[in-house]
Amino acid sequence: MGSLIQLQQRNSMGKKTKNDPATFNRIAESLRQYRRAELKEFAIELGGSPIDDLYVDPLPSDAVLTTVLSSNTTFLTGRKGTGKSTVFARAQSEIRKRKDLISIYIDVKSLHELADGSQPVTTERTLGDVDPGIFRAHMLRKHFLGEVLRQLLKELNLACESMGIIERFSGRKRGYQELISSLQKIEKSVSSCKLREEELPVLRQITIKARNRSENEKQRTASAKATASGSASALGLSGTASGEVAGSDYSKTLDDRELYEEYSNVVLKSFPFASLIEQVTDLLDESKLLRLVVFFDDFSELEWVSQRLFVDVILSPLNNATNERIKLKVAGYPGRVYYGRIDPGKVDTVCLDFSQLYKSNELQTAEASAIDYTRRLLEKRFSAFGQSISDYFDPSADPAELFRLLFFVSTNSPRLLGYILHYCYLDRVSRGLGITPSSIRLASSKYFSTVVSQYFDRAGRFALEPFEQKLDRHNQQNLLRALLAESIELKKRINRGEVGGTYFDELGHNPPVSHFYIDPKLESVLSSLEFNFLVTKYSDTRDKNGRDVSVYAFLYGLAEAENFAWGYPAGREYRNYFVQRCFDYNRVIHQFLSKTSTIRCNECGSCFSMEDEDKISFYKWKCPNCQSGVCSVVQLSDEFETEVAQLDEALMLEEVELEILAALEESDQWMRAGEISLLVDATYQLVGSRTGKLQQQGLVLKEVVDGHRRSRIRDEAREIYFKKSELDDESST
Structure with a gap:
């Protein structure tokens, strides 16, 4: 606290100290924060609007911001920490300066967390043959959707007050207070979240299918190993003590497309969308406003059923039935965006992950653009705090090389950059020492060991979560180990001269083996590892046979921890280094899949090899045996169930x-x-x-x-x- 007070005193006198460790630490903190990205905490140092002062667009001429500010619905994608919320905050700041637009911001993830943690929903209605677990899961999701609409109306009311809408309200059709009263009635209606008679038939269908699924699972479990069955029972992984259908069975049952369509339509009809849209349109017309812009942040973290319902029940009606008067700006994760009834061809989609944002025929061109963004981001951030980042570099280091290395260790994630600077602060800046290439590499290694690796270690042992989520993490850890083992063995084979002919002869005993390529159809297998930054898609290119391939790279800190070189050698002859045949890891992934996954029918339980995936998916996943069931990829878990049973549930x-x-x-x-x-x-x-x-x-x-x-x-x-x-x-x- 003392250092912060001293810093504030220096700022109040209008003075900035060169090589000020306290200020450096504040800059690092401003980069690695999560929430809402408005950076209000830093208003003391920066003055009125931190987001305006600090914003740096990933593309020249503020191209990303301009796209978000367009009159189209926009989906902004990118992994955690890539700056989606920052773009939204900057866009909303710009909209607030206009008199013909009104904007509101909804944090979908937070609303879902609060709704999910609410008290169990009760009802006076006799449920009859609707399973209590199904009813509870349904009402919690409906409560969440109602909270989204309620928050939207609440924020709209606050925005009207802040803009002084009442003064410009024409009142041709009705008075302002009458319209607001109508909106408040809708808000109260969606908050009540009552069960409607029309919802019961589809809930009964879900109950029947979920119970059948649960019974099939029990039969399969009974024929499996006794230890696996016992461990699943010990952790309550196969239903609940009361015999209710588990939430996972409810969610899996809604994988049935026809049943889900019927269910989502019933839920949609339970909300007064026609009236809501009419009231909002009247508000815009009477206030001479062009449109309402709604920013929905972090919806991809919802579990699959809730995400689909959010899009089909909230986003689609707002987007499709408002005659262009309401425009949506939606943030999500690559590969986890569901468009539902929104036509993807009629919306703008921008991905902030560098491999997509800077996609180019030449990898080096894409890297140059990404490095330029890293440099611009850091230079502006330090300048806003009255500092120069070059003052913190070791005099003997080449600044261009340091910026290049900072991109490599962060892959253009501002939050990851904040962590790297934080560890540089602890190891170097706080001691009055300059940042060197070795200190950046050390910081990346510390970030991996103290933050990223916990995705497997601490969460695997202590996270209270569904068994399927633990199993996914377990399988992803095994996949990562398989990929790392292949890279380590490849390094040995290169050093023994067993691969590549003379291509690797000049590279010494530590040739880079940090990158590999796979068939684009296998990208989904790496999605969880990529989401957690353990691997990152680096580029799209063609292999030596002219086939399209996707190049991936291990996290820099992971490569440091495993003691192998990251990147590719300098020189024109190495510009296509990554597509040497030895970096083809398709075999590794197929071997992993054959051991951990199978394709299973949800009706008859028939299993099929992963090699049949293309064939089964071509027929829309209809079961080849029973012709009525729907197939899906499931993970084999018998061995892991025993391992999970040994965990101490009391500590979770x-x-x-x-x-x-x-x-x-x-x-x-x-x-x-x-x-x-x-x-x-x-x-x-x-x-x-x-x-x-x-x-x-x-x-x-x-x-x-x-x-x-x-x-x-x-x-x-x-x-x-x-x-x-x-x-x-x-x-x-």
Whole structure:
């Protein structure tokens, strides 16, 4: 706190100190924050509008911002930390300067978290043969959708007040207060979230199908190993103690396309969209406003059924039935965007991941564009704080090489850049030392070991989550190990002269083996690893046989941890280094899939080889045997069920709670809920409630410190969740 006060005092006098470690740390913090990206915390240092002062567009001439500001519906995609919320915040700042537009922002992920954590929904209606678990899952999702609409109307009312709409309201059809009253009635209606008679028939269909699915699963489990069956039962992975249909069975049942269509239509009709759209259109007309722009952030983190319902019940009606008066700006993750009834050909889609944003026939051209963005981002950020990043570079280092390396370690993720600068601050800047290439590589290694690797280690042991999610993480860890083992073995084979002829002769004993290529059809297999930055798609190109291939790269810090060189050699003869035949990893992935996945029918239970995937998908996944069931890829789990059963369920926490503990452990100081929320991608309200829960469990201390309620991790929690164990050692070897 003292250093921050001193920094503020310096700023108030209009002076900036060269090589100021405290300011450097603040810059790093501003880059690695999660929530909403408006950076209000930094208004003291920067003045009025931090987002306007700090924004750097990934493309020249603010091309991304211009696209988002267009009159089209826009989907903005990119992995966590690539700057989607920052673009939205900057776009909304620009819209607020106009008098003919009105905008609102909805954090979909936060609303889903709050709705999901609400009390179980009850009803006075006799459910009859509708399963209680099905009813509960249905009402929770309906409650979430109602919360989205309620928040939309609430934000619209606040925006009208801030813009002084009442003064410009013409009142030709009716008065302003009458219209607002109508909107408030709609808000109350969607908040009540009552079960309608029309919903019962489809809920009965879902109950029947879900029970049949559950029965089939039990029969398959009974014929499996007794240990696997016992472990699944021990963790409650096959239904619930009361005999209700589990939530996972409910979700899988809605994979049936016809049943889902009927279900989503019934849910849609339970909300008064016609009236809502009419009221909003009247508001725009009477206020002489061109359109309402709604920013929906973070919808891809919803589980699949909730995401589909959100698009089909909320987005599609707003987009398709408003005569261009409401325009949507939606942020999501690549490969996890569902368009539903929205025509993808009629919307703008921009991906912030560098391999798509800077796509070029020449890899080096794409890299140059990405490096330029890294340089512009950092130079403007430091300049806004009255600093120059070059002052923190070691005098002996080439600045161009450092910017190039900063791109390599971050792949253009501003949040990842913030982490890298944070570790550079701890290791170099705080000691008055300049940043060198080796310090950046060390920072990338620390980021991997302290942040990214926890995706497998801590979450695998302690995250309270569905079995399928644990299984996916387990399989992804095995896939990563298989890919790494191939790269390590390839390095040995290159050194022994077994591959590549004379091509690798001049590269010494540590040839780069950080990149590999696969068939584009296999990209979905790597999606979870890519989502967590363990691998990153690097480019699209052609192999030596002229076939389209996708080039991927391991996270730089992972390569550092495994002690193999990252990148490709300098020189024109190595411009196509990645497409040497030895970097073809299709075989590795196919071998992995043959051991961990199969194609299974949801009706008759027939299983088919993964080699039949193209053939079955061509017939829209209809089962070749029974002709009535729908096939899907499932992961084989018998061996892992036994492993999961050995975990201590009493120590498990929800993932957000583990992230809160990790933030407290790293800071090792008292923190407010708002400060924690900036680091864990959750609202301060959610953080406040979860730290209260962690306090009751004896894992967190909560006290009033400096006039504010703050939290700090207890030694007991540090011992349980952050002490290095044998499992950590195994996962790092």
